[in-house]
Structures are given as C-alpha cells and as structure tokens.
Amino acid sequence: MPSLTRFLAFSTVAVSLVGKYSCDCGLIYPAFQGVPASNADPYNFNGTSTDANSIASTAFRVNQKSGASTNAPPNLPAANTTVTAVDGDMVIPVSRRSLSSIRTIDNDISRRTNSDYEQVFGGTGTEFEDRDAAIIGTAYLTYTLVSNSTYNVGDCLSFCDATAGCVFVNLYYEFNNEMLDHVYSQHSNLKCAAYGDVHSAEEKINFGGQSLSGTPDGPLTYVQQSSGWTIKSFGDPSTPEGYDPLPDLGGANEAPGYMGFVFLNKYDVDACAAICNAQDPDDVGGSCKYFNIWRAVVDGVPTTYTCALYYIPADTSTAINYGQGNLTVTQSRGYKRITYVLDGGFEDYTCDGLSFCYTDTTAGWLASSPKDGYYDASIFHYQPYSHSGEAVALLGSATGHDNYPGMLTYGSSLSTEAGVKYVIEFFHSSFYSGREGEVDAFVEVYWNGNLIGTIRPGYSQWKYYKFEVVGQGNDELDFRGGKAPSYDFIDDIFVMQA
Numbered sequence: 001m002p003s004l005t006r007f008l009a010f011s012t013v014a015v016s017l018v019g020k021y022s023c024d025c026g027l028i029y030p031a032f033q034g035v036p037a038s039n040a041d042p043y044n045f046n047g048t049s050t051d052a053n054s055i056a057s058t059a060f061r062v063n064q065k066s067g068a069s070t071n072a073p074p075n076l077p078a079a080n081t082t083v084t085a086v087d088g089d090m091v092i093p094v095s096r097r098s099l100s101s102i103r104t105i106d107n108d109i110s111r112r113t114n115s116d117y118e119q120v121f122g123g124t125g126t127e128f129e130d131r132d133a134a135i136i137g138t139a140y141l142t143y144t145l146v147s148n149s150t151y152n153v154g155d156c157l158s159f160c161d162a163t164a165g166c167v168f169v170n171l172y173y174e175f176n177n178e179m180l181d182h183v184y185s186q187h188s189n190l191k192c193a194a195y196g197d198v199h200s201a202e203e204k205i206n207f208g209g210q211s212l213s214g215t216p217d218g219p220l221t222y223v224q225q226s227s228g229w230t231i232k233s234f235g236d237p238s239t240p241e242g243y244d245p246l247p248d249l250g251g252a253n254e255a256p257g258y259m260g261f262v263f264l265n266k267y268d269v270d271a272c273a274a275i276c277n278a279q280d281p282d283d284v285g286g287s288c289k290y291f292n293i294w295r296a297v298v299d300g301v302p303t304t305y306t307c308a309l310y311y312i313p314a315d316t317s318t319a320i321n322y323g324q325g326n327l328t329v330t331q332s333r334g335y336k337r338i339t340y341v342l343d344g345g346f347e348d349y350t351c352d353g354l355s356f357c358y359t360d361t362t363a364g365w366l367a368s369s370p371k372d373g374y375y376d377a378s379i380f381h382y383q384p385y386s387h388s389g390e391a392v393a394l395l396g397s398a399t400g401h402d403n404y405p406g407m408l409t410y411g412s413s414l415s416t417e418a419g420v421k422y423v424i425e426f427f428h429s430s431f432y433s434g435r436e437g438e439v440d441a442f443v444e445v446y447w448n449g450n451l452i453g454t455i456r457p458g459y460s461q462w463k464y465y466k467f468e469v470v471g472q473g474n475d476e477l478d479f480r481g482g483k484a485p486s487y488d489f490i491d492d493i494f495v496m497q498a
C-alpha cells in the first residue's frame with residue numbers, strides 16, 4: 001500500500017498541527033523525512049567474516065585423540081560431548097565449560113546387525129613375537145571387554161550397537177595388564193573400544209609398553225590383532241529442535257556475521273545447537289541464528305569438530321572453504337535457527353523505486369493508533385531510520401499529530417507450540433528527537449495480550465533487547481509505545497526457540 005499518496009493527502013493537516021507537541025527544537029517529524037538528531041553507525045559487516053585461519057591454526061594445536069586407557073575399567077558411560085577449544089584457546093579438560101545443559105540425543109541408531117558393518121583394517125601379530133597397536137583417535141566413547149574364547153568381532157559390534165553415537169570399533173588383545181588378567185570380572189584381555197568417528201590403520205599408535213603386570217620389572221603391555229570395523233551407511237544426523245537444515249554444503253562457510261567457534265570432542269549437532277542458543281548476543285547482530293558444523297581432517301586423520309556460530313544465517317553460496325594445506329573440511333552441515341516472525345526487519349515493504357515512504361499496513365504487520373490518534377505506529381521504508389536494511393517500524397505519531405502510543409501487531413498468530421520456551425529479540429532506538437525530545441520513549445512488549453516487558457530507555461542509540469516467554473501455541477505478538485515527540489524505532493524482530 002503506497003502511503004506516499006496518503007502522506008501527501010494528509011501533509012497539510014499535519015503541518016497545521018506542527019508545534020502542538022513539538023519540543024521547541026525545530027523538530028521535523030518522521031513523516032516529513034526529518035533528519036534524526038544523531039546518526040547511528042551504519043550497520044555493516046566489514047570484518048565480521050569467518051576467521052578460517054584461526055580455526056585452522058587451532059585445529060593444528062588441539063589434541064583430542066584418545067583410546068581405551070590401560071587403567072580405566074571397562075563399560076564406563078560413553079564420553080559426553082565437551083568443548084575442547086573456544087576461539088583459539090584450548091579448554092583444559094578439568095575446567096570444561098559446563099555442557100550439562102546439553103541434551104545429547106542418541107541419533108536414533110536403529111538396531112543394526114553385524115552385516116551392517118564392514119572391516120576398515122585387519123590386525124597383525126598372531127605370532128608370539130609379533131606386535132600391533134591400538135587406535136588413538138578422536139571421538140573415543142568407551143570400551144568393553146568381550147569374551148576372548150574366540151576373536152569375538154560379533155560381541156564387539158553388538159557393543160557398538162548398544163553405545164549411543166558409536167560408528168566404529170577397534171578390537172584388540174592387550175597383554176600383560178594385570179587388571180585384565182586378574183581383576184576385572186570379565187577375565188578377558190580382548191578389548192573393544194567404541195568411537196563416534198571412523199579411524200584408519202594409520203592411527204594405530206598405541207603400542208602399549210606400560211608396566212602393568214603387577215610385578216616390578218615385569219613384562220610390559222603389548223597389543224596384538226588390532227582390527228577396525230565401521231557401520232556401512234551413515235544417515236544424516238537428526239535435526240536439532242528449533243532449526244532447519246540446509247542442503248549439503250560441501251565446504252565450510254566463509255560468511256559475514258561470524259560470532260566465533262568452538263571445537264567439540266565429537267560431531268554433535270545437538271551440542272552445537274545448544275551452544276548457538278546459549279551464545280551471548282552480538283551488540284550489532286543480535287543472537288546466534290545459524291551454525292556450521294564440520295569435521296577437520298589433518299593429513300587424512302580426523303582431528304576435531306568445528307562448531308562455527310553466526311548471527312546472520314549463511315547459505316550454500318558461501319560454503320567455499322574446503323580446507324587449507326594439510327587440513328580438509330569434511331561433513332560440513334549448516335543449520336538455520338527458525339524464526340517464527342516473517343519479515344521481522346520490515347524489508348518486504350518497499351516504495352516502488354523511491355527511497356522514502358511509510359504505511360500502517362504491510363503483508364506481515366499492522367500498525368494502529370488509539371481513537372483520535374493518527375499514525376501513532378507506522379512502518380517506514382527509509383534507510384536512515386533503520387537498523388539494518390532499508391525498513392523499520394516506528395512507534396509515536398509519525399506526523400506529530402498527537403502524543404498517543406501506537407500499536408505494532410504481528411498480522412497472524414505465530415506457529416509456536418504450547419509449553420516451549422521462546423526468545424523475542426529486537427533492536428530499538430530512540431534518538432530521533434534528541435535528548436530532550438526522547439525523555440518519554442518507551443516500548444511495551446505483549447505476548448498473547450499480556451505485558452511481558454517494558455523498556456524506558458530515554459534517549460538511546462540502537463540497542464539489542466531480549467525477552468523470554470513460554471508459548472501457549474499460536475501465540476500473538478504486539479509492541480506498544482512511543483509518545484511523540486519521543487519516538488521509538490524497532491527493527492530486526494525475531495522469535496526463536498530458546
């Protein structure tokens with residue numbers, strides 16, 4: 001609805017009212033394309049792109065490879081997902097960032113049979129003097145002891161089936177370990193180590209050599225017949241709640257709106273989503289709205305799992321980082337956080353080629369005034385008023401007609417669900433009329449008609465706000481505020497699952 005005609009039609013009325021609520025500061029009302037009292041720094045993404053070099057150099061330093069240790073008992077619970085590095089700094093295991101809130105969902109491994117597995121490499125060392133080595137690799141989960149009356153591949157694969165996240169096992173004999181020989185109830189030296197990633201014979205680097213026979217200067221531990229087995233087909237991981245998966249990315253994203261990265265000890269999409277949800281918002285870009293998870297392979301060996309965070313959803317067009325030097329990007333996937341508000345930036349409202357127009361209705365939004373009010377809420381297409389892009393919503397009479405608060409209503413109910421926690425976030429500014437003019441600036445946020453938050457910032461540059469709510473299902477969202485000449489601008493509204 002091109003409101004320019006409306007604007008022209010009413011401009012005489014409005015002009016005749018100038019001064020009624022003016023602040024004696026020569027204010028030109030927003031409807032007349034006035035110049036804001038101060039100019040926000042342009043919203044720009046320069047220097048906010050993925051720091052691929054920092055990710056790579058950290059990948060070369062991180063060490064998150066392990067295996068079944070000689071002195072750990074069998075059948076411990078599988079290792080939880082942990083963060084091994086944050087933005088280039090290693091995380092020391094004892095002081096791990098708490099991931100207790102992360103629900104690691106068993107990526108619905110349907111029951112497998114032994115025929116669902118294939119051998120990756122065989123073992124050597126059947127003769128007395130022969131030696132082999134066990135895997136030291138990423139995403140180690142736990143191990144068990146299987147009966148050594150035979151070389152028991154079947155029980156080892158069953159153990160993988162029963163271990164959440166297992167896709168690979170390393171089966172081997174460990175000799176001269178007193179705990180295996182005399183202490184653990186299984187009385188077997190045949191170890192079956194489960195991993196969340198596939199490893200190769202190249203990673204057989206644990207030759208034993210420890211003194212665990214129980215007698216001083218006794219024989220050292222050694223390994224024989226170390227074989228590796230993997231599941232034949234890997235499905236896609238299940239999509240985390242509150243996210244939509246992107247089609248296959250190929251490479252890792254090199255995209256603006258980058259918020260940093262963490263390394264995970266395993267490829268865990270749910271953990272990466274939880275980290276994105278918990279990430280502190282960026283002052284300019286707001287909360288994390290997209291993550292890119294990928295597996296770093298260095299010289300053919302899985303090395304770490306990158307979880308890169310963005311406040312601007314990236315897409316396949318920027319998935320151009322396939323690696324550098326000896327580092328290869330593999331299994332890159334992107335997940336976009338679902339926003340339940342469409343056109344929260346009002347960008348669908350354009351002026352058919354003009355740079356300035358305003359309205360009280362767009363496809364997604366309705367701006368309304370109380371009785372006798374006039375344009376107390378409005379939507380502008382005018383870059384200088386907006387936080388990002390070209391368009392923005394305004395609360396407070398655009399023409400200076402009155403000092404009533406206006407109401408901005410999302411035009412339809414949200415596709416939200418009952419009992420689910422959501423965050424409402426937006427950017428707000430109240431600097432249009434200057435320090436004196438903006439003293440009464442305010443915005444109230446309504447969820448299903450209930451007031452859930454009020455801001456009274458006075459004069460303010462663009463600032464991020466966030467409110468948490470619980471859905472009732474098909475929820476309604478409104479903003480009320482403005483008291484001309486105190487003007488409240490709102491832009492980039494998102495409602496997302498918390």
Ligand SMILES: *[C@@H]1O[C@H](CO)[C@@H](O)[C@H](O)[C@H]1NC(C)=O
Pocket residue numbers: 042044046
């Ligand atoms: C972004 O950086 C480019 C190249 O350095 C520069 O030409 C451009 O003016 C910058 N844009 C903004 C908005 O600062």
Ligand SMILES: *[C@@H]1O[C@H](CO)[C@@H](O)[C@H](O)[C@H]1NC(C)=O
Pocket residue numbers: 077078079080099100
């Ligand atoms: C994994 O995390 C859960 C919940 O925080 C905890 O109870 C459990 O002990 C952890 N398991 C391991 C192996 O650390």
Ligand SMILES: *[C@@H]1O[C@H](CO)[C@@H](O)[C@H](O)[C@H]1NC(C)=O
Pocket residue numbers: 148149180181182187188189190
């Ligand atoms: C089976 O394991 C037990 C305990 O480690 C060991 O004493 C025994 O020699 C092993 N048997 C074979 C055939 O390796």
Ligand SMILES: *[C@@H]1O[C@H](CO)[C@@H](O)[C@H](O)[C@H]1NC(C)=O
Pocket residue numbers: 060298299325326327
């Ligand atoms: C891979 O390359 C990096 C940087 O050139 C180097 O520091 C690292 O040692 C290399 N790693 C391997 C396993 O070759």
